[in-house]
Amino acid sequence: MSIYKNESLKRYTDDLSARMPAPGGGSAASLNACLGASLISMVVNFTLGKPKYARHEKELKEILAASEKLKEQFLEMVDLDVEAYRSKNIRDSLHVVFMLARLCFEGIKLCPPLINKGNRNLISDVACAAILLEGALASAYFNVEINLKTLNDNKLSGKIRKELSVKLKKARALRHKTEEKIGKIIRG
Numbered sequence: 001m002s003i004y005k006n007e008s009l010k011r012y013t014d015d016l017s018a019r020m021p022a023p024g025g026g027s028a029a030s031l032n033a034c035l036g037a038s039l040i041s042m043v044v045n046f047t048l049g050k051p052k053y054a055r056h057e058k059e060l061k062e063i064l065a066a067s068e069k070l071k072e073q074f075l076e077m078v079d080l081d082v083e084a085y086r087s088k089n090i091r092d093s094l095h096v097v098f099m100l101a102r103l104c105f106e107g108i109k110l111c112p113p114l115i116n117k118g119n120r121n122l123i124s125d126v127a128c129a130a131i132l133l134e135g136a137l138a139s140a141y142f143n144v145e146i147n148l149k150t151l152n153d154n155k156l157s158g159k160i161r162k163e164l165s166v167k168l169k170k171a172r173a174l175r176h177k178t179e180e181k182i183g184k185i186i187r188g
Helices: 009-017 025-047 051-087 090-108 111-117 120-151 154-187
Strands: none
Touching: 009 025, 025 051, 025 090, 025 111, 025 120, 051 090, 051 111, 090 120, 090 154, 111 120, 111 154, 120 154
16 A cells, blocks of 8 residues: 555655554655655666776676665565554564664665776765665664564564664764765865
């Protein structure tokens, strides 16, 4: 069921800011992640076909395929999070934001290769993508936490917290490394 996927951003943001229980943080994080994946695709699309980057074409096409798949998944999650919340099923809500966090981690890993293999004119967009994806992962993490608290399943909670703690730490390091390298390139 498509609630927002085919609607205007204005409708989405109006509903997000209204006194409505959903959309909320998980859905907004999904949109944020979708924007990050879209930026990765844009950078690759502006790089492919340029002679300067021809030796990286195979890897760039793989990155593009991955970012396009993630973009579609994230866009679906904008609505899936709303549906899960409205269903009042904590496990469904938990599943959506947990998967979102996992996918954000996969997305942010696409950024570092673009520092040297992507179109230099779009290097700041790679940094923006990393920031959006890490931010979406952190947002998903907090949504997972609140759902775990409500679920009250210590065994499951421990397993999920351990996985996400590692992913969040690695994502933050990837973002920092990406920002640092791109900052040096931009400043010359």
